[in-house]
């Protein structure tokens with residue numbers, strides 16, 4: 288290795304400085320992860336070499352067996368991690384070490400809160416990459432050469448991680464990358480082979496290439512298992528092997544909730560190992576997934592399935608590996624779009640995940656509760672995206688309910704199991720926020736009669752119920768829409784049957800309110816759903832609720848202006864008093880009843896100032 292040029296100095300991109308700063312401060316207590324990160328990069332570099340060599344096997348040069356070596360020099364106080372992977376040329380180094388190339392990292396920086404504890408957890412989930420070397424090193428030197436390029440295209444990169452790095456062209460015979468860490472003060476533990484062996488086994492045991500430790504004078508020693516874990520027979524694997532592999536794959540410090548390991552034999556053979564994580568990644572709701580299942584073809588890593596071909600999008604929280612024996616090695620994203628084998632893998636994997644979730648719910652409700660709070664919102668996209676599996680997904684849903692103060696832990700099966708005799712539908716109510724839904728006037732008659740109503744307070748719920756019309760033969764019905772047919776509801780007590788026809792003076796009031804409200808409503812009618820509130824808004828059975836209308840309008844949709852019905856509680860004291868008071872200003876009272884009902888339903892007033900003026904006038 289001879290140096291052929293004087294070094295040039297470059298500045299780190301501002302985000303790199305920010306990342307370095309943060310990492311060094313918040314990850315110090317976890318500093319041994321630097322080795323995991325560098326080994327993971329080396330393994331990626333080996334995967335990329337193997338992949339490119341499919342087209343051009345001269346890239347292997349005379350060194351076809353991928354490996355990583357860790358060499359210790361106690362006198363110089365350095366460790367050097369060397370791989371014979373794809374390597375980098377000058378442009379690669381400029382792009383990768385000094386800037387933050389991945390859009391994911393940028394999003395990660397945007398997600399930071401400034402709260403050290405929370406941020407440290409984010410970093411843990413994220414995987415911090417090359418820059419983690421600076422947690423233990425006060426100087427890092429990289430020598431690298433890209434596979435297939437001449438020795439003179441070697442590059443030397445050096446930095447103390449403070450703001451600048453030096454770049455120099457060098458001649459380098461060996462393909463791949465060597466990273467030398469000049470350890471900082473107090474980091475001598477990393478010069479001990481025993482300590483390094485322990486870290487490698489802890490974090491990188493299942494990396495599918497050999498990791499060799501070179502002591503000062505001993506022969507190289509392979510310290511990891513170095514085989515693709517998913518190819519090993521299940522009976523040979525312990526839970527701890529699966530958990531360790533998961534951590535290596537995801538950097539998630541939490542153990543997974545469960546996993547599925549399957550080998551499908553025959554003429555379209557493949558193996559899959561799928562995990563259900565316990566905690567939500569920070570970017571679960573970003574439009575682009577930053578992760579996907581890892582697709583291998585005969586042990587060669589092909590790509591991360593970020594476009595959700597191997598599993599539908601509503602299962603995007605699943606992590607793991609699919610390894611096919613029968614896909615072509617040069618499989619491209621386009622081929623993945625239209626491939627029967629991929630469709631079969633997708634169908635079977637979807638079923639495996641849904642079945643595993645059902646088993647988890649059955650065997651370990653507490654773990655299922657964790658799953659639901661992390662990923663339930665995503666699973667609710669399922670019936671819309673995958674109608675074929677809607678019934679299965681419906682069985683996995685959990686809701687808040689009028690019969691359950693904690694939750695959400697009521698399943699549709701729980702609900703159906705305790706429906707009252709004669710009850711014909713599963714009732715639910717949607718709205719914005721649990722408190723608003725729980726206190727909605729629409730629930731009054733249901734409460735009175737002891738009929739359970741599921742409380743759906745998330746925006747996605749409106750879509751969910753629009754696509755889930757029944758469960759196991761029982762229809763789902765909104766408690767807040769359409770005319771409520773009380774004959775459908777079982778009676779709480781026979782003698783409580785309310786007289787549904789209001790008396791004449793109330794009916795006259797209802798008619799007059801209809802006239803004064805005019806165009807603002809489609810009708811004013813006597814209500815069967817209210818006991819404690821004077822009035823409420825009802826939209827048609829097949830219309831969007833006010834809350835949903837507002838969301839759609841905010842998203843730029845032009846909705847046909849459907850007018851709601853105003854329902855009046857004929858027995859409410861305010862109503863009976865108004866019915867008996869000829870002098871009351873019905874223009875004010877009518878508008879007030881309508882507007883307070885709109886507010887309670889999550890709607891928005893066209894003229895809030897008029898509402899307040901009117902209220903003040905009536906309070907006067």
Ligand SMILES: Nc1ncnc2c1ncn2[C@@H]1O[C@H](COP(=O)(O)OP(=O)(O)OP(=O)(O)O)[C@@H](O)[C@H]1O
Pocket residue numbers: 324327328329332370372373374375383384389413414415416417418463464
């Ligand atoms: N040993 C290596 N061989 C070849 N390229 C490397 C090596 N280490 C890093 N790189 C390149 O530098 C880039 C940045 O590395 P870094 O570890 O910061 O991020 P990453 O690997 O993309 O992310 P993460 O480690 O979080 O998965 C890599 O994507 C890769 O292109």
